[in-house]
Amino acid sequence: MSKKSIYKSMKAEEQIAMAYDALLANWPVPYQEEIVQTRYGETFVLAFGKLGAPALVLLHGASSNSSFWLGQARQFARDFMVYAVDIPGEPGKSNPNHLSYKTLEHANWLSDVLEALNIRNVTLLGLSQGGWVALRFATCYPESVEALILLTPAGIVPTKKSFIFRALLYSLFGEPGLKKINRIVLGKQIVQIQILGYMDLILTNCRPRTDQEYLFKDKELEKLDMPVLLIGGEDDVVRDCEAISKRLTSHLENLESRIIPNAGHVILDVYREILSFSKRKIWLI
Secondary structure, three states: OOOOOOOOOOOHHHHHHHHHHHHHHOOOEEEEEEEEEEEEEEEEEEEEEEEOOOOOEEEEOOOOOHHHHHHHHHHHHHOOOOEEEOOOOOOOOOOEOOOOOOOOOOHHHHHHHHHHOOOEEEEEEEHHHHHHHHHHHHHHHHHHHEEEEOOOOOOOOOOHHHHHHHHHHHHHHHHHHHHHHHHHHHHOOOOOOOHHHHHHHHHHHHHOOOOOOOOHHHHHHOOOOOOOOEEEEEEOOOOHHHHHHHHHHHHOOOOEEEEEEEOOOOOOOOOOHHHHHHHHHHOOO
């Protein structure tokens, strides 16, 4: 675990925390906040949805937290018992120290979280870095995963060099440049104004991770015998979703792949696809 602060200042940390609380105050469905203990410190969880329904764990992307799911929470709550988890080392309410990409810390951390929540079989939904965390856990504990839903996941193909170059270039121009990074990541995707403002606040006040995510080996991917849904954006500037789909198709027997036209890296408003997949591949098993 890295213990270097992700925040550029104490004031930045306070501003981000206050903005997070403001977003939670507008959560569209009743929820409970839980703090669970893991071997890597405390983890913050938002629990909401339909009691007794299948468990769905949401894993957000990098430089984010569970507030990302604000616009989709009402839909998820209709059919699932949902647990939105703040990943450690990100600007949320969990332990602020980064877990290592080079070890199994993320898998062991999520195992601790699920045990604390008394979840035995789970569907994991992860966006980008959250997809990487879901994959890390599923390759280590495949027997615990009922299904995987991966939105433009990291760890399958390398990040595009063109995106790395643009991100480095824009970061030289201070706050306007950092906001520009958010815009190119979102592409044409429409995001709620309060979420967009919060994304800008985080990116301009936090130090992003610069170490590269681990790329999963073929033999690890072949452990994924559960149903897997991949959803990617045709215009993703961060990763080549067609290449992700091609690699997963060559190693997974139970994969469904959807590449959304005119969509960028951040994938929203795909609940119909998720619900259809769940009805066909999970709930009828």
